[in-house]
Amino acid sequence: MPTKNELREHLHALQAGLSSMTYYEFLGVRPSSDYVAIRDAYYDRAQQLHPDRFVAFGAGSLQRSAYAVYKRISEAFSVLSDPHLRVAYDEARLGGAHRLDDVARARRRSPQERQLSNNFARIYFRAAVKKLERGLLRAAWIDVQLGLSLEDAPVLRELENRIITHPEGPASLQAEVFR
Amino acid sequence: MATDQEPVLGIDLGTTNSACAVVRDGRASVVRRGDDRIIPSVVAAMSDGRWLVGTRAKKRRSVDPVNVIYSSKRLIGRRFGSAEVQEMRQRVPYRIVEGKNEAIMIEAGGKVVSAVEVAAHVLTYLRQMAEEALGRRVRRSVIAVPANFTDSQRSATRIAARLAGLDVIRVINEPTAAALAYGYIEDTDRVIAVYDFGGGTFDVTILQITRNVFEVLATSGEMFLGGDDIDEAILGLMVGAFEQQHGISLRDNPVALERLRAVAEQVKIQLSSQSGAAVHVEEVLPGQRSDLDFSLREADLRPYVDPIVRRTIPVCQDALRCAGLSPHQVDEIVLVGGTTRLPHVRSIVEETFGKKPQTSINPMSVVAVGAAIQGAALMGSLVPMADGGVSAPSAAASAVLLDVVPRSLGVHTLGGYVDFIIERNSAIPLEQTRFFTTTTDNQRFVRIQVCQGEDEVFENNLKLGELVLSGLRDAPRGEVTVAVTFEINADGLLEVRAMDKETGQQQVATMRVLGGLDDQEIEQMATRMASAGPGPSSRGGTVVSR
Numbered sequence: 001m002p003t004k005n006e007l008r009e010h011l012h013a014l015q016a017g018l019s020s021m022t023y024y025e026f027l028g029v030r031p032s033s034d035y036v037a038i039r040d041a042y043y044d045r046a047q048q049l050h051p052d053r054f055v056a057f058g059a060g061s062l063q064r065s066a067y068a069v070y071k072r073i074s075e076a077f078s079v080l081s082d083p084h085l086r087v088a089y090d091e092a093r094l095g096g097a098h099r100l101d102d103v104a105r106a107r108r109r110s111p112q113e114r115q116l117s118n119n120f121a122r123i124y125f126r127a128a129v130k131k132l133e134r135g136l137l138r139a140a141w142i143d144v145q146l147g148l149s150l151e152d153a154p155v156l157r158e159l160e161n162r163i164i165t166h167p168e169g170p171a172s173l174q175a176e177v178f179r
Numbered sequence: 180m181a182t183d184q185e186p187v188l189g190i191d192l193g194t195t196n197s198a199c200a201v202v203r204d205g206r207a208s209v210v211r212r213g214d215d216r217i218i219p220s221v222v223a224a225m226s227d228g229r230w231l232v233g234t235r236a237k238k239r240r241s242v243d244p245v246n247v248i249y250s251s252k253r254l255i256g257r258r259f260g261s262a263e264v265q266e267m268r269q270r271v272p273y274r275i276v277e278g279k280n281e282a283i284m285i286e287a288g289g290k291v292v293s294a295v296e297v298a299a300h301v302l303t304y305l306r307q308m309a310e311e312a313l314g315r316r317v318r319r320s321v322i323a324v325p326a327n328f329t330d331s332q333r334s335a336t337r338i339a340a341r342l343a344g345l346d347v348i349r350v351i352n353e354p355t356a357a358a359l360a361y362g363y364i365e366d367t368d369r370v371i372a373v374y375d376f377g378g379g380t381f382d383v384t385i386l387q388i389t390r391n392v393f394e395v396l397a398t399s400g401e402m403f404l405g406g407d408d409i410d411e412a413i414l415g416l417m418v419g420a421f422e423q424q425h426g427i428s429l430r431d432n433p434v435a436l437e438r439l440r441a442v443a444e445q446v447k448i449q450l451s452s453q454s455g456a457a458v459h460v461e462e463v464l465p466g467q468r469s470d471l472d473f474s475l476r477e478a479d480l481r482p483y484v485d486p487i488v489r490r491t492i493p494v495c496q497d498a499l500r501c502a503g504l505s506p507h508q509v510d511e512i513v514l515v516g517g518t519t520r521l522p523h524v525r526s527i528v529e530e531t532f533g534k535k536p537q538t539s540i541n542p543m544s545v546v547a548v549g550a551a552i553q554g555a556a557l558m559g560s561l562v563p564m565a566d567g568g569v570s571a572p573s574a575a576a577s578a579v580l581l582d583v584v585p586r587s588l589g590v591h592t593l594g595g596y597v598d599f600i601i602e603r604n605s606a607i608p609l610e611q612t613r614f615f616t617t618t619t620d621n622q623r624f625v626r627i628q629v630c631q632g633e634d635e636v637f638e639n640n641l642k643l644g645e646l647v648l649s650g651l652r653d654a655p656r657g658e659v660t661v662a663v664t665f666e667i668n669a670d671g672l673l674e675v676r677a678m679d680k681e682t683g684q685q686q687v688a689t690m691r692v693l694g695g696l697d698d699q700e701i702e703q704m705a706t707r708m709a710s711a712g713p714g715p716s717s718r719g720g721t722v723v724s725r
Contacts, residue, residue, distance in 0.1 A: 040390075043389075043390040043391070043392070046391075046392075046579060046581055046606075047390075047391065047579050050579040050581065051608065051669055052349075052556075052557055052579045052580070052669065053579060055348060055349075055557045055558065056557070056558050056559070067608065070608060071608055071609060071610055071666075074605075074606050074607075074608065074609045075609070077606070078605060078606075078609070102611070102612040102613070102614075102662075103614070105611070109599070109602070111635045114587070114599070114602070114633060115633075117396065117502075117503065117603075117604055118503065121503075150503075151503035152503050152504075152505070153503050154500075
């Protein structure tokens, strides 16, 4: 556990970096880090710097700093933990941005996507919908199965059903499914 | 850690009963007054202007039902026109009327009070009870609310606490508090089902704990299902027994029924820990030879209780389905609420989830204990020591809870749809900015309607209120863009601010919360509360109001 002074320094360093540090730097990970490393870094930062850590000091400047820093930690994690937003962010970063702008971050989810709570199930769902549109039934079916393994949700079941009962569905897929 | 630090009161303000707890010397304990640890959430208006709270207020139900306010938690922070409030109007003997801005007011004892004030009376009672027990002033508190409480309900609860002289350092979800009481906050990731079967409501919440992040995966409930239904079943048996013993039907005798209902509740409580209960009620009909002898075995009660308890099963299944989980994926089941003490309830829980629930902490006080633990953790984290380091708190005290937004937040768009701004299950605190542009020339204000919920159609969600951005500069349409930042703070409460994108000028953004109270009304309530004196403590005994 860091001492109070170390923590204060850490907090102030991050606060100074609000206008320049990348999400990766903010969480202390590399741009090549995978999801698990990013998630672990986020939890560690959260445990150390959550505004709750500073409640005992009363509503002073330290708590306000912690609040500002923590909101950016949440933002960094919400972008980096969503593969689509992370891609958009990496592109923006090439253009010199340290932060993904509000419009890009506020990506609208479709009503079906909103019914899924697992981030990755949502990605498989989105991928499966696209593949189904392009007639790639088998690939779509695999994505749906992967999604279902993460979250057994009605929207994924419906999509699975649409793939299975697709008029152009190859007999082999149907045979495989009903086997 | 400083030992003379002011304790933080953990509060469970329940629909039927309330309790509070504190952590002292590293141990959580429930606050008691005499033998009472559980206080009925009942407030009674007396004809002389006094207010009674708790057990004494509850006793008034059989003599003066129209002036006894119970289940007020069902009303707090809602709009008068909502289905729940209209349902309550049908069910309760006291009068619920519409106040300003769709607020809910209650007429009792010749006065009109808001649902917030009623809650404040109960909270004042709890605070004073704690102050007596601890022998010191108590101000700080952590207050627990249902996981599905909306922003308006959370705000209203906070206002009630403020009126009761409490400084709320955190609003915590009840199931999270229950899980905290059991210390589920180590490094292991777990899925916990919190089965909360109270006096009047049933809720089940599926929590996922990942490295101290408490995520509400799903919450489902029945608004009117609880121990009251079981009391009603026992009452039916008692009425039958009375008819057999005396040949008189009590069906049309509300006073006798209300009196026997209280006895039925006692029988239920006895059967929660014993295999049989026997009661003798003198003069059920006053002035007549009409004593009732009634005995009941737990095994004989089961067939009557079973259909009631089974209604919880589909609710559990619904929550699991929403969470995308099967019963065997639940690691622990935590019981909350007095009704879960009935052996039959426990066996139904075991049947539903395929494993035994946790029962080591009293389900009537587990939420208060968890709230107290959270309070201690908040105040205990990072207490500076002389050597410049920090104290080494225990595992539970050192963890920080990361809560998530229970419902999505959106704004009204063209065609009656919702543009979602903050998605559910995002970790809080967080903020998200949206841009709004004027649609007519020289438009001076923008009106934005805000809702909470998951439906694409605005009307199907809970409308929180309206945000009005005023004082915009004169410009052709489309030239003024206002950036509106929606922020959910650490208590899960919504804060809104707005800024003119071009000029960087801060705009006035006022959120009119439906069913909410304005500052003036809160002020008036505070005055009424203050004039109500020291509250119904054992010192003052009674309270005088206005």
